[in-house]
Amino acid sequence: MSEAGGAVRIGVYICHCGANIAATVDVKSLAASAATMPNVVVWREYKYLCSDSGQDLIRQDIPNQRLNRIVVASCSPHLHEQTFRAAVAAAGLNPFYLQMVNIREHISWVHENRMEATSKAQDLLRAAVRRVARHEALERSRIPIHPDVLVVGGGIAGIHAALTLANAGKHVYLVERQPTIGGHMAQFDKTFPTLDCAACILTPKMSAVKAHQKITLWTYSEVVQVDGYVGSYQVTVKRRTRYVREDLCTGCLECLEACLYQEGRFTDEFNAGLASRKPIYIPFPQAVPQVPVIDPEACIQFKSGKCKKTCIDACGDRHAISFQLEEKTEEIQVGSIIVATGFQVFDARRAPYYGYGVYPDVYTALEVERLVNASGPTAGEVVLRDGRIPKTVGIVHCVGSRDENTNRWCSRVCCMYSLKLAHLIKERTGAEVFNFYIDIRTPGKGFEEFYQKLLNEKVHFIRGRVAEVTDWALDPTEEGKLILRVEDTLAGLVRRIPVDMVVLSVGLEPRSDAQDVCRMFNMTCSGEGFFTERHPKLAPVNTFADGVFLAGCCQGPKDIPDTVAQAGAAAAEALVLIDSGSIETEPNTAYTDEDVCSGCKTCIPLCPYHAITFLEQEKKARINQATCKGCGTCVAACPSGSIRQHLFEDEQIFEEIEGILTYA
Amino acid sequence: MKPKVAFYWCASCGGCEEAVVDLDEELLGVADAVDIVFWPVALDFKEKDVAAMPDGSILASFINGAIRNSHQQEMAELLRAKSLVVVAFGICAQLGGIPGLANLSDAKGILAEVYRDGVTPARRYSENGYSLSLPEFFDTVVALDRVIQVDYYLPGCPPTPNLIRDAVHALLAPELPPKGAVLAPDHALCEQCPRKDSRPEKLLVKEFVRPHQVVADQQTCLLAQGLVCLGPGTRAGCNALCIRGNMPCTGCFGPTSRVRDYGAKALSAIASVIESNDESQIERALEAVPDPVGTFYRYSLPSSMLGRRRME
Numbered sequence: 001m002s003e004a005g006g007a008v009r010i011g012v013y014i015c016h017c018g019a020n021i022a023a024t025v026d027v028k029s030l031a032a033s034a035a036t037m038p039n040v041v042v043w044r045e046y047k048y049l050c051s052d053s054g055q056d057l058i059r060q061d062i063p064n065q066r067l068n069r070i071v072v073a074s075c076s077p078h079l080h081e082q083t084f085r086a087a088v089a090a091a092g093l094n095p096f097y098l099q100m101v102n103i104r105e106h107i108s109w110v111h112e113n114r115m116e117a118t119s120k121a122q123d124l125l126r127a128a129v130r131r132v133a134r135h136e137a138l139e140r141s142r143i144p145i146h147p148d149v150l151v152v153g154g155g156i157a158g159i160h161a162a163l164t165l166a167n168a169g170k171h172v173y174l175v176e177r178q179p180t181i182g183g184h185m186a187q188f189d190k191t192f193p194t195l196d197c198a199a200c201i202l203t204p205k206m207s208a209v210k211a212h213q214k215i216t217l218w219t220y221s222e223v224v225q226v227d228g229y230v231g232s233y234q235v236t237v238k239r240r241t242r243y244v245r246e247d248l249c250t251g252c253l254e255c256l257e258a259c260l261y262q263e264g265r266f267t268d269e270f271n272a273g274l275a276s277r278k279p280i281y282i283p284f285p286q287a288v289p290q291v292p293v294i295d296p297e298a299c300i301q302f303k304s305g306k307c308k309k310t311c312i313d314a315c316g317d318r319h320a321i322s323f324q325l326e327e328k329t330e331e332i333q334v335g336s337i338i339v340a341t342g343f344q345v346f347d348a349r350r351a352p353y354y355g356y357g358v359y360p361d362v363y364t365a366l367e368v369e370r371l372v373n374a375s376g377p378t379a380g381e382v383v384l385r386d387g388r389i390p391k392t393v394g395i396v397h398c399v400g401s402r403d404e405n406t407n408r409w410c411s412r413v414c415c416m417y418s419l420k421l422a423h424l425i426k427e428r429t430g431a432e433v434f435n436f437y438i439d440i441r442t443p444g445k446g447f448e449e450f451y452q453k454l455l456n457e458k459v460h461f462i463r464g465r466v467a468e469v470t471d472w473a474l475d476p477t478e479e480g481k482l483i484l485r486v487e488d489t490l491a492g493l494v495r496r497i498p499v500d501m502v503v504l505s506v507g508l509e510p511r512s513d514a515q516d517v518c519r520m521f522n523m524t525c526s527g528e529g530f531f532t533e534r535h536p537k538l539a540p541v542n543t544f545a546d547g548v549f550l551a552g553c554c555q556g557p558k559d560i561p562d563t564v565a566q567a568g569a570a571a572a573e574a575l576v577l578i579d580s581g582s583i584e585t586e587p588n589t590a591y592t593d594e595d596v597c598s599g600c601k602t603c604i605p606l607c608p609y610h611a612i613t614f615l616e617q618e619k620k621a622r623i624n625q626a627t628c629k630g631c632g633t634c635v636a637a638c639p640s641g642s643i644r645q646h647l648f649e650d651e652q653i654f655e656e657i658e659g660i661l662t663y664a
Numbered sequence: 665m666k667p668k669v670a671f672y673w674c675a676s677c678g679g680c681e682e683a684v685v686d687l688d689e690e691l692l693g694v695a696d697a698v699d700i701v702f703w704p705v706a707l708d709f710k711e712k713d714v715a716a717m718p719d720g721s722i723l724a725s726f727i728n729g730a731i732r733n734s735h736q737q738e739m740a741e742l743l744r745a746k747s748l749v750v751v752a753f754g755i756c757a758q759l760g761g762i763p764g765l766a767n768l769s770d771a772k773g774i775l776a777e778v779y780r781d782g783v784t785p786a787r788r789y790s791e792n793g794y795s796l797s798l799p800e801f802f803d804t805v806v807a808l809d810r811v812i813q814v815d816y817y818l819p820g821c822p823p824t825p826n827l828i829r830d831a832v833h834a835l836l837a838p839e840l841p842p843k844g845a846v847l848a849p850d851h852a853l854c855e856q857c858p859r860k861d862s863r864p865e866k867l868l869v870k871e872f873v874r875p876h877q878v879v880a881d882q883q884t885c886l887l888a889q890g891l892v893c894l895g896p897g898t899r900a901g902c903n904a905l906c907i908r909g910n911m912p913c914t915g916c917f918g919p920t921s922r923v924r925d926y927g928a929k930a931l932s933a934i935a936s937v938i939e940s941n942d943e944s945q946i947e948r949a950l951e952a953v954p955d956p957v958g959t960f961y962r963y964s965l966p967s968s969m970l971g972r973r974r975m976e
Contacts, residue, residue, distance in 0.1 A: 598900070599854060604866060605866040639894075639898075641922030641929065642851070
């Protein structure tokens with residue numbers, strides 16, 4: 001065992017990283033300069049320090065040279081800090097006596113001049129050598145993982161994640177805002193490129209969720225508060241009432257028949273507003289749970305109190321309907337969370353030049369999904385609002401996508417669903433279909449083949465961004481039509497294409513409350529509002545909040561196969577956490593010196609992890625070591641310097657700064 | 665023989681001298697306990713009297729004011745040689761104080777500003793075989809411990825009578841406080857603030873206000889009322905005098921021992937309570953701080969990490 005006490009004896013190890021570092025930094029002279037730095041007794045350079053033989057150098061030097069501090073100058077600590085900490089610990093030294101210097105990403109990869117790069121490496125090395133002398137031994141603690149999982153969002157992502165976890169024997173709370181699970185996928189008719197029926201593949205999974213012993217399904221519910229930390233989240237769920245008791249309702253739907261309204265009179269959200277529903281309704285025939293909802297905004301009893309309440313009579317001795325039911329709040333404990341809150345489609349009114357909301361025969365793609373759907377408002381007939389069958393249809397791609405004025409990103413699915421809708425419309429109506437596109441993007445399995453199929457089906461493709469949709473006819477052939485004005489960039493001329501029906505292929509965007517959701521789960525999100533994964537390549541379903549994972553379009557636009565794959569990955573990540581039973585925490589936490597804290601409360605609202613509590617008795621702030629993520633916000637803000645942080649003590653940072661600024 | 669003490673002033677306003685007088689009848693007690701051998705503001709001893717004393721013959725010199733010219737430096741060095749203990753008396757001696765804000769300019773700039781196009785003082789002037797000289801006017805104001813070793817610090821603008829009395833008694837006690845100590849409590853002023861409990865746990869301020877713009881409530885935390893009160897970052901010891909007078913703390917007791925740069929800490933503490941992430945809103949909130957250096961570094965610029973404005 002090496003002793004940390006006594007004189008500071010530092011070993012400096014410099015990695016060549018093959019030629020990655022050595023080509024730009026003179027590692028030999030860097031090692032020689034280390035010899036002149038305070039307390040350095042060993043200095044070495046090596047081709048690959050992360051290799052077993054490289055680590056062995058450190059493992060052997062610690063006892064042989066009686067080293068008690070180690071500095072490794074190599075790549076980013078993100079990559080190999082754990083490796084070298086383990087090597088240090090294996091030699092019996094506390095792993096937090098290690099300091100890394102990033103001479104690859106910070107130096108060799110970003111500089112060209114060898115002399116200047118080497119000189120900068122010396123400065124950073126000196127800073128680390130000065131800093132590490134001030135390091136202290138720290139202990140990691142372990143926190144247990146509660147085995148239950150919360151899945152937020154009951155679209156295909158949430159459904160798949162919940163089923164995967166439940167099938168592995170874990171208890172899942174699946175919380176969905178709408179009265180049914182199924183999400184957007186339930187609204188689709190066919191899926192691209194295989195054209196299999198969306199409902200046929202989705203509804204069995206929905207039923208499986210309902211039937212699963214391990215899944216607690218809460219629809220018509222929302223997560224309103226999340227406290228705690230990985231392994232131990234306290235979640236508050238608000239459960240709205242449907243005025244129909246789920247435990248008593250048998251799903252016979254006789255109440256719907258019995259409602260005083262003979263016909264639907266209120267906007268049917270599930271059918272994208274193309275149909276009407278009654279005040280008591282289920283969103284669609286295969287809804288899960290199969291329990292009606294009463295819309296208090298529409299119901300006569302709620303509005304006037306003078307309804308004959310025929311629904312209650314119809315329900316009879318089942319007594320499932322009650323107008324007295326109230327919303328309730330549930331508190332649950334979970335160890336991990338999967339966020340699968342999905343997307344919303346672009347509001348086509350934000351692109352007013354396409355006439356959505358002005359011309360009745362301009363539809364969004366989601367509306368057309370309902371039109372072509374056999375369980376939709378027209379039982380699958382593609383008809384215009386006045387009942388005519390369109391003879392010509394124009395599909396406008398990239399509506400609200402790839403556009404400086406609306407959303408800049410490509411929504412990934414619109415090309416393919418446009419092709420799918422073109423196929424289905426042509427199949428159902430025999431109409432002539434025009435696709436107006438900027439680029440056709442079909443980079444998926446079977447996608448390009450599907451595009452070829454459409455070309456063979458004689459669907460027209462016109463390359464050009466549509467300038468406007470208008471009903472202003474310039475000649476008799478355009479009378480009564482909608483005219484798409486477009487520059488055909490392949491033909492090199494401006495064309496006017498008259499059609500009966502326009503379909504706007506609207507893009508996908510974050511839900512309007514994404515920022516609130518992001519804050520509630522302590523995640524981060526991009527400026528547009530898609531939740532950010534911890535690493536775009538190597539941690540695609542993790543977030544910066546430990547124990548919170550992402551699945552589906554809340555992370556970015558994607559199609560169903562990608563969503564399901566991601567949901568499976570998120571479930572696997574949660575399983576890793578649960579089955580490991582506990583996790584080690586980093587000891588770089590902030591802590592209050594309660595003797596000198598003046599109780600000014602400056603730190604309390606600043607903590608993004610709600611880790612600081614104010615002790616009313618003592619009038620001091622206290623930081624929960626399990627919740628603290630070591631971000632340092634409170635440390636910087638504490639006006640009296642009474643909050644400190646392990647591994648980022650003032651003395652360590654000042655030594656580091658002085659090390660850099662020392663002119664050698 | 666009674667222990668000898670000396671008082672001296674460098675770049676200061678005279679308030680610290682006034683604070684000694686403010687001891688009232690207690691001053692008589694102090695005068696009974698010690699011999700005051702040098703106190704230019706009150707007693708007619710000259711520099712040459714001090715120079716004639718043997719080294720180390722004074723128990724304690726209380727020096728207030730910052731060092732801004734060569735004569736002040738010489739006097740500080742002289743008193744250092746004659747004294748066993750030197751106390752930096754008041755925040756100007758401790759950290760540079762208000763005269764330290766002159767570090768936003770330099771000697772030339774200050775003289776040009778003050779004398780404009782008139783006659784500017786020359787360091788030497790000869791007439792009829794007689795010559796006069798002035799001390800050198802430094803470019804940079806520094807705290808006392810930058811020119812001599814200082815044993816104790818007594819913060820405040822000025823130090824309060826209680827603190828002065830305690831300090832004198834501490835120096836007369838058989839066991840001296842540890843060298844380098846600041847003779848005041850080492851927690852922030854909120855600890856002593858009568859309004860402490862009225863600060864909400866989640867204090868967020870949309871817009872700050874300046875003291876002349878509002879009639880502040882007498883009971884509520886001033887920061888919670890949008891006033892820039894630096895109490896959270898300022899060393900306690902004054903017993904919240906200004907706040908009891910319904911004025912926000914301006915930070916004259918300097919930082920706690922755990923803070924190296926008072927202004928940076930005060931700035932981040934105040935910035936932390938702004939309730940916005942929007943740049944233009946933040947700027948609007950800070951309109952009530954038209955002079956950030958003068959607000960956050962009012963008493964500590966020379967001893968801060970910044971020290972001074974860059975010299976041209």
